[in-house]
Each structure stands twice: as structure tokens, then as C-alpha cells.
Amino acid sequence: MNRKTLVVSMLLSTAMLTASTLAFSSDDDEKWGFLNRWFGERKHEVGVAPVENPQYLEECGGCHFPYQPGLLPARSWTKMMAGLEDHFGENAELPMEDANAIEAYLVKNAADHSDYKRSRKIMKYMQPGETPLRISKTAYFIKEHNELTRRMVEDNPEVGSFSRCESCHTQAATGSFEEHEINIPGFGGWEDD
Ligand code: HEC
Numbered sequence: 269m270n271r272k273t274l275v276v277s278m279l280l281s282t283a284m285l286t287a288s289t290l291a292f293s294s295d296d297d298e299k300w301g302f303l304n305r306w307f308g309e310r311k312h313e314v315g316v317a318p319v320e321n322p323q324y325l326e327e328c329g330g331c332h333f334p335y336q337p338g339l340l341p342a343r344s345w346t347k348m349m350a351g352l353e354d355h356f357g358e359n360a361e362l363p364m365e366d367a368n369a370i371e372a373y374l375v376k377n378a379a380d381h382s383d384y385k386r387s388r389k390i391m392k393y394m395q396p397g398e399t400p401l402r403i404s405k406t407a408y409f410i411k412e413h414n415e416l417t418r419r420m421v422e423d424n425p426e427v428g429s430f431s432r433c434e435s436c437h438t439q440a441a442t443g444s445f446e447e448h449e450i451n452i453p454g455f456g457g458w459e460d461d
């Protein structure tokens with residue numbers, strides 16, 4: 269082995285060692301982070317797919333934040349669409365044709381049909397037979413929000429409920445829920461350590 273080959277192979281093995289250390293680090297979120305940084309994370313896969321369906325925005329975004337379909341599995345949307353006459357205590361019934369079109373949109377883009385990071389996480393923490401109707405009752409959601417206090421949510425006049433994603437996640441409408449974008453009204457940003 270000449271000197272040049274030796275240097276090259278030493279550099280290569282250092283790189284491989286670093287890569288494998290990172291790959292086997294215990295933090296699930298960052299496990300493949302180095303690959304994303306090396307090969308350029310595809311930005312659109314960070315959060316959940318944004319809503320680009322005007323009919324959905326109009327019919328399901330009138331009373332609350334238009335939750336992206338990638339926040340619940342298809343079976344949840346099917347169940348929800350079958351019970352709109354009693355939708356969390358409200359009547360949200362739609363003409364059959366509109367309901368069918370919206371259901372097809374929700375099912376097609378549901379968490380179990382999506383490659384986006386947050387959709388995959390929601391499915392990863394969900395039991396196979398579980399059909400939650402609330403995003404805020406999924407195991408992944410609960411795990412991510414367990415450090416928040418009543419004063420920040422229920423007793424906070426500018427929030428009121430976990431269902432109001434957009435009151436804390438300033439970029440929620442784009443499908444992004446990154447930590448640095450959080451601003452809890454009256455409390456400010458969020459630093460997890
Ligand atoms: C008439 C008003 C109204 C309309 C229209 C409406 N919703 Fe809702 N929705 C509610 C209320 C009220 C809640 C409960 C919010 C709370 O607990 O703070 C809710 C909750 C939800 C939640 C659960 C949020 C959570 O906590 O995770 C989902 C998902 C949802 N709606 C989807 C839809 C979809 C899909 C449509 C369109 C087919 C729709 N909504 C239309 C009133 C409405």
C-alpha cells in the first residue's frame with residue numbers, strides 16, 4: 269500500500285465509523301439525520317402534506333383548523349365521515365356528493381398512505397386496531413405534548429384546547445410542526461432539553 273492509498277483508506281474508515289456511530293445512536297428522531305444532512309433532506313417530507321384541496325378547506329376548515337389528512341389513518345377518516353351528524357357534539361353534515369369527495373381525498377392522503385415524517389410517526393405509535401377520531405388522542409400526539417401544562421392549554425384564553433394546533437404551531441397551515449416554529453400564546457417559544 270503506498271502512502272496515498274493509506275491516507276485515503278484511513279479517511280474512508282473514519283467516515284464510516286462516524287456514520288455507523290450516528291446510525292446506531294439511540295435517538296430515534298435523529299437516527300438517520302446524518303443521511304438527510306449528507307444527501308439533502310427532501311423538504312416536503314418533514315411535516316405532513318399540506319392541504320391543497322379547496323373543497324376540503326371550505327367544508328372542513330370553517331369551524332376549526334383544516335387538519336391535514338396525514339394526521340390520521342384512513343380508517344379514522346372513514347369513521348368520522350360516517351358520523352358527521354354528531355361530530356364532537358356538532359352537526360357537520362354535508363350533501364352526500366361533497367361528503368364522498370372529501371372522504372376520498374382524506375383516505376387517499378391519510379397517514380397510513382403517506383411518506384411524510386409526522387404521518388409515519390403517528391402510525392408508528394398507533395395500535396393496529398385503533399381508530400382514533402381525535403389527532404390529539406393519538407399516542408404520538410400525547411407523547412409529544414406531555415410536558416405542556418393546563419395553564420398553557422385549557423386555561424389559556426388564547427388556546428383553550430389541544431385541537432387548536434394553529435394557536436401554537438405558527439406554520440401548521442403549511443403542514444410543518446417543527447419545534448422552532450412553536451409560539452405558545454402568553455408563554456412564547458419552546459425549548460426542549
Ligand atoms: C360545525 C362545525 C364543524 C365542522 C363543519 C367540522 N368540524 Fe371538525 N370539529 C368540530 C368541533 C366542535 C370539534 C371538537 C373541537 C374541540 O374539542 O376543541 C371538531 C373536531 C375535529 C377533529 C378532532 C381534532 C382533535 O382534537 O384532534 C377532527 C379531526 C375534525 N374535527 C375533522 C373535521 C372534518 C374532516 C370536517 C369536514 C368533514 C370537519 N371536522 C368539519 C366542529 C366542526
Ligand code: HEC
Nearest residue numbers: 386403412420421427430431432433436445446447458460
Ligand atoms: C398549546 C400549544 C400547542 C397546541 C395547541 C398543539 N401543539 Fe403540538 N406541540 C406543542 C409543543 C410545545 C411541542 C413540542 C414538545 C416537545 O418537543 O417537547 C409540540 C410538538 C408537536 C409535534 C412534534 C414536533 C417535533 O418537532 O417533534 C407535532 C407533530 C405536533 N406538535 C402537532 C400538533 C397538532 C397536529 C396539533 C393540533 C391537533 C398540535 N400540535 C397542537 C404545542 C402545541
